[in-house]
Amino acid sequence: MAAASSLAFTARRGDPEFIAPAEPTPRGLRRLSDIDDQGSFRFYRSVIYFYESGGRGGPTSTRGVVDPARVIRDALAAALVHYYPIAGRIRELPDRKLVVDCTSEGVSFVEADADVALEEFGDALCPPIPCAGELLSLPESNSAVVTNRPLLYVQVTRLKCGGFVFGTQICHNLVDAAGITQFLQAVGELAQGMAAPSIRPLWARELLDARGQPRPAFHHPEYEPASDEANDKLRPGDELVHRKFLFGPGDIAALRDQLPPRLRPRCSRFLLLSAFTWRCRTAALGYAPGDEVRFMFVVNGRGRSPLPEGFYGNALTFGVARTTAGELCSGPLSRAVELIASARARAMADGYAQSAADALVLRGRPRFTTARTYLVTDLTKSPLHEVDLGWGRPLYGGPATTTLATFHMPARCGGIAVPMCLPPRAMERFAAGVRAGLAAASPRAPQAAVLSKM
Template sequence: MASSSSSTSTSPCLAFHVKRCEPELVVPAKATPHELKYLSDIDDQEGLRFQIPFIWFYKNSNSMEGKDPVKVIREGLGKALVYYYPFAGRLIEGYKRKLVVDCNAEGVLFIQADADISLERLSNNIQPPYPFLDEVLYNVPGSDGIVGCPLLLIQVTRLICGGFILALRFNHTLCDAFGLLQFMNAISEMAQGAQEPSIQPVWQRDLLSARNPPRITCTHHEYEEAMTGPVNMDQTNLVQRSFFFGPNQIKAIRSHLPPNLRSCSQFELLTACLWRCRTLALKLEPDEIVRVSCIITARSKRRGPGLPVGYYGNTFAFPAAVSEAGVLCKKSLGYAVELVKKAKAEMNEEYIKSVADLMVIRGRPPFIMRGNLIISDIADSKSANVDFGWGCPDYAGPATAFPQISLQVKCRNKEVDGIVVPICLPFLAMIRFEQELEEMTKEVNTYNITPVMITSAL
């Protein structure tokens, strides 16, 4: 296939060329049902109508000598789409903008590319943010909408060392990170010769749809009416940085807690710490109401209705901890941890059913943006286990941060295992955030990424 475009990375530290072929549509390898499939009322939230980029970096493997990752992944994708055929369809809007998948087998967008750089040269740049993301995940014109657009865009970029980068963008209404990784593992299995996925996909979106009659039975601070007034974050001067938390950093932060709270989970600890540092950095009015919304999955029976293995829709709610900014900033970290623990404890089967009912009763309200930080722990999503035959990736996870959303991802940094968290803030607030975080971790340097300017489009 002839090359359709050539571009150069704009990173000040890296200079390399990427040659892309024309985007193509990969369709299921066999005929699939042409039908309409309704999303659940947890899927069909206004706040999930966006696309999320993920990225994987793979080294060369001697055992795959002569194998082309583009061909291997493209063929595996076509076979996996036989089982996950809704991914090859298009969203349409039904009554009251209800999202429905038209399973028409139009296919997912796929791009093959080549870059004149090795993974070794990229080694200091394989944690988000990525100044070269647009080069390894080309935004095909007209492809980034929600309705009537491809639900998945994949680009495989070969590197001169024999390694490659797989970057993709998926429509969040169709699945969450765990559902995406279930699909990616199916692709990897089919690419390596499996006749069918080891985990069969389950649709059954009615399990997380509103009850009849719908009834709101819980308090949902994440959807409360927001205060009026301008957004408290400068959207025109945003920067991204990633912060790495290894054992030393975690131990240092935990030392700020009283003995009765030191057994809190790592997620609770980091969420409370990030929330407090971010609030301090934004310099809000003392009476401003701030929230941290904890994304909690309902996949387990303890937290949800006991969803079947193979369910790949969105399965989470995000109960929010709430405080006045002044109180949160003045009180110790233990205050924030207690609020986060309380919010997490609210998540159960009744809570997520109440969210589904709220979507129907209140007309699908968006989650609050003003004064809200949404944090998700995808450390256990097994994104680092996706193996197409070249072994596990050097990094796997989200490719960017968002102004109101941060993800906690497993990462290995300088031979140390830990958690990396991409953060997006206005430039001056980012400087203050670093200072606050450095104070929490004492003299441990938690960041190693140069800030990258991004636009207000986020």
């Protein structure tokens, strides 16, 4: 892998402009669902794409190649005709209820140039993307004011090799990962000449609203404060370092062999790696044996809720596994797997999303709990990585950065990449724990994990 961590450059940005829908669109207020407008979604989620040169169609730039900025600008305007709420502004009503005011004011668009080539980013892109701040319009943050401002920020950065970077940041209250993927796929289809998106977008946010008399049917620890939150091992302002941990098929098979035979056939790669990294991370942070620790993960409600094709709002809930640090770290890997599997079964039960909406309204639309919590999103099967804007599949498509929350991401040769963000000494202990755990699982290949510092 190239030494991408030493990369430094400055993007030359043009002035931001607003891209409005290419045709007149409906006006008025559209309610966000009670899943959409929870406090933890009040931020802008980044998704960034790297494309090689060789696009099809569109005008020619001064470089003698198709100008991706012009193609994407026009495709955005066309897509916003169908996804017109994205061109509006969020307003806040009493009781912190959010609605979209469909004003057609447009999304923020910036075109830029950078004297850097794709190959200088390295051959294994993974968050945090080097110099991501130069490729995105907004500073990255896990919280933000989302009212009365554009809901989507786009930057197209042309590179000296002829490739380009498509950086997007969209308000999480409006869409989840599946929703932004659907929208970006529509942009790609229109960029390539289709008259309309292949999937017709539907609002339908009322399907994930709380009932008139909210009555949660499930327990929702994701919105309950952790005990003694002030005594967490991670605090705002801590120095943090990043590493990517690559688990190949051999690593995954070796870990699976540590499970009892009854668990092996039904333990997914997500369950297995989540259990393993949760134990390593908890030990690395040095929690006291009696401290409660949590594993929280995203559950996609599509396919389990009565949501129509084309729905692009937040259809996700959270599963939470809880135990003490002592039980987690001293017990077998199978115990952690079973805890997460039980939490997943609860979060996938019929009516769970409705219960979550009820709980959110009753509790005043709170943020979910982060103290002593390891939050993971599984992106290994997401089409987020496949958005084609006319330049073929991207070299990389996914989050630009990671924080204390992380992702499982597809890697080459069937592996899974897990970016990790921890204080320096905890990261050293975590890496050592991963090495030791894999060595114990596969004594013949103690260096099976590829640990690459980002």
